Amino acid sequence: MYSGYRYLVGLNGYPLSALAAVLLHLLALGFILYWNSGSDSSELELVQPTVIKALFIDENPQTRERIERQRQQQIDRQRQQQEAQRQREAEAQRQRDAEAEAERQRQLEQQRLLDAAERQRLLEAERQRQAEQERAEREQEEQRQRELAQQRQRELDAAERARQQEEAQAAAARTEFEVVQSGVALIQQFVQEVWSRPPSARNGMRAVLRINMLPTGEVTDVAIIESSGDAAFDRSAENAVYRAQPFREMEQMPTRIFNANFRTLSLIFQPEDLLN
């Protein structure tokens, strides 16, 4: 069933996991390297040195003057040409602008007319829609209020009923029953504490013992009413009761409750804390 899997994790999976662990760390190292090299290149861009360009200059004065004059003339010519060109372009531009302006005005006028009608219509529709919505909301709100009120009333009623019930229950529970329960639990605990477990005891074994007791807590007689099926277990339970007595707590028990419940007590002996 798992043979393929077992093959994968041969030798208890140690080689595989060692490989994976080393790979993981190499991956982490690679990530750090990558991150590092990224920061390197950005810093390199920042510290680019400024470049200085060096030129040889011819120091002959006449040649220099001639070159200078020629350059001056050329610059002047260029400037004149540029000036003329600019003027022509400006003229054309002005004309185009005027035409565009007229066109735009016409369109704007048309748009304004259309807009006015459209806006009027939209406004009307919007007003109607709002009125309707408001009405619907008002109705919903009223409905909700009504439901809320009903809900609150129901909750109040339920709470009142629950409180009454609780009070009644609590009053009943605080009486005899509780006292008897705690007494029985105490006896069970004492018996289990001194109980020595026979080897044949199993979880879930259960014996019912009848214990006859005096008001001082001394046990006069113990009998098995319901056997667990294992004689050793029964015997050990019986012995445990004898060893655990006297139950001195019985002295504080009100006489009426003692006589009704503890003078002859049926004790369920069922230890739960066994390992097997």
Place this chain on the structure above:
Amino acid sequence: MGEELGPLQLIFGASIEVQIVILLLLALSVTSWCIIIQRYLVLSSAGRAVRGFEERFWSGIDLGVLYREGSQMQEEGVAATGMENIFRVGFKEFLRLRQQGNVDREAIMEGAQRAMRVAYSREEEKLERHLAFLATVGSVSPYIGLFGTVIGIMNAFIGLASQAQATLQVVAPGIAEALIVTAIGLFAAIPAVVAYNRYSSKVESVTGSYITFTDEFSSILHRQIHTTG
């Protein structure tokens, strides 16, 4: 290298003591990851095996048939593990004692249970192996990292003492170099702690199911011995 400050420059530029500590931490980290992965494989296969075996056990199959199936698997070279091993050991002891004839019922039960207890503690030990190492790495490697950091800072200050003027540029690299050791220590510790917590709860749940199974199985044996005699 003096002006660039990346993690790698810090590590390679560190003093030899700090580098030794870093190497130690890296070795711990690699080992603990190796264990984390190996334990993951072992524990998840144990969980799966528990589910699979419980399903087969409670499917109403005859115990003898189940035992023979296991024997066949063993002959094919697949050793029984976990719950199946507990079952096999207990059942084997049970059969052996019963075949001797004159052994009393309680003694048979006692024998089978003792055998299962022994098998259980072996299985538990198998599951818990190496977990203590993870716990140790988780708690100790931050301290090792701290140790490296303290040494690094000491070195930085010793170097500082020879300088006439201590500016931030002089102090910063030494301290950064020292701190990276703490970072590596935490890098090793955090996965180990997480894995330890996770795996020990997993081991607890698996061994809990072993215990439950042992109880249920011995109650079945008990019933069998008392009905058939």
